[in-house]
Amino acid sequence: MTMTQAPPATLSPQVKSALLALLVGGIAAILDSTMVTLAIHTLVVRLHSSTGAIQWVTTGFLLAMAAAIPITGWAERRWGGKRVWMAALLLFLLASVLCAVAWNDASLIGFRVLQGFGAGLIFPLMQTLAVRAAGGRVSSSLMAAVSLPIALGPILGPVFGGLILNWLSWRWLFLVNVPVIAVGLLLAWQHLPADRPAAGAGRGRLDWLGLGLLAPALAGILLGLSQLSADGGISHARVLVPLLAGTALLAAFIAWALRPGDREPIVDIRLLRLRSLGTASAVLFTAGAAMYAAMFLLPLYYQQLRGNSVLDAGLLLIPQGVGALAARFLVGKLVDRLGARAVTIGAFLLTTAATVPFALAGPDTSQWWLATVLLIRGLGIGAVLIPPMSVAYQDIEPGGIPHATMNTRIVQQVGASFGTAIVAVVLQSLIEHGATDAFRSAFWWAIGISAIAVVPAVALPAKQPRVDALS
Missing domain, CATH: 1.20.1250.20 (MFS general substrate transporter like domains)
Known part of the structure; x- marks a missing residue:
């Protein structure tokens, strides 16, 4: 492929409509991932738990999100980006409702893991589908739009989270997602271009070995890093074990993904x-x-x-x-x-x-x-x-x-x-x-x-x- 220089591109109305659908659908997942971090103390009190246990409300979400990222490319090829996007929004919506009705710390952690998996599909799909909608015309204007929630989420999340915790029950941290995602689903149905794979098109097999190496590798590395500030630091077993295991699995995945052949790895690091x-x-x-x-x-x-x-x-x-x-x-x-x-x-x-x-x-x-x-x-x-x-x-x-x-x-x-x-x-x-x-x-x-x-x-x-x- 030959690279050429072109004048700055303006986004067409169709691309802007698709971006609006993606941003509305994705903003709930971005904000939710930052709002909940403010509620740790509140959740400890309301659910009669401990800080160590409630921290898994955040940690479990992040680990599930990292494990889901490698699946998005295969899922898009298998079912089409629009259908996977809407399925991810529905999963996140269901998990949000379940989080809002959680009855103890264990149930909330489990539902947050489900919610994190949905978010892990949403974030990369938002970027991929934006590029697809623009016909591959990758401009700074397009990236400015699609990265807006990623930049604003960690900044506005504490604001909205603080307002909710000050005036409402912690359960509204999750219930506020419902109307936002509902609007996002409607906009996606109307404005995202249909990209269902053709009936006779090859959809590829899932790289189970690659997924089995990469997903736990990312989870292990992120888990180890999240525990690094605990007493004992990097020498503590709960830091060192997941970090070493994650690094070893990542090295094994890299070796697997770089092997010659015409197969398609779960993530093509080549x-x-x-x-x-x-x-x-x-x-x-x-x-x-x-x-x-x-x-x-x-x-x-x-x-x-x-x-x-x-x-x-x-x-x-x-x-x-x-x-x-x-x-x-x-x-x-x-x-x-x-x-x-x-x-x-x-x-x-x-x-x-x-x-x-x-x-x-x-x-x-x-x-x-x-x-x-x-x-x-x-x-x-x-x-x-x-x-x-x-x-x-x-x-x-x-x-x-x-x-x-x-x-x-x-x-x-x-x-x-x-x-x-x-x-x-x-x-x-x-x-x-x-x-x-x-x-x-x-x-x-x-x-x-x-x-x-x-x-x-x-x-x-x-x-x-x-x-x-x-x-």
């Missing part, structure tokens, strides 16, 4: 040899780490160091959401004019600089100053995902779109867990020596992660991403 996808995936790994490291710290900073309530902490983070939203209207034009490399490096540097004030702040630092800094930081994190996501598809044939999406989603998910684990370890290890110094050290680590993220961004192509149809 595509990472392409510069476009390989460099974009490296950037998305560091972007996930940089974004989520500070996002983990910010709500805790306001609650533990400044004494704000959950609701107040969520409201104080609104400027970051405003900045991230504003970046969506600017970054597409910047990428078209300056190229993916310059915009990504600039976004990382802006994010890094806007995080420094939190490493210097204390309990009495001006709220207005921090709000201004958060607005600027939101501009940085709102812009950082779009250029690499646009670049990722440049050299990909149409049949490789789902594999490219799964590769980028997996590395971003692992990167987010990696960044969060690092700052959580720093914070946990220093908190007993004083909250102010502990948060300052943790923020400096988050700053370091953002600065290091510039390194792989240098390898991105300097020219604007191609927006012509894939052929």
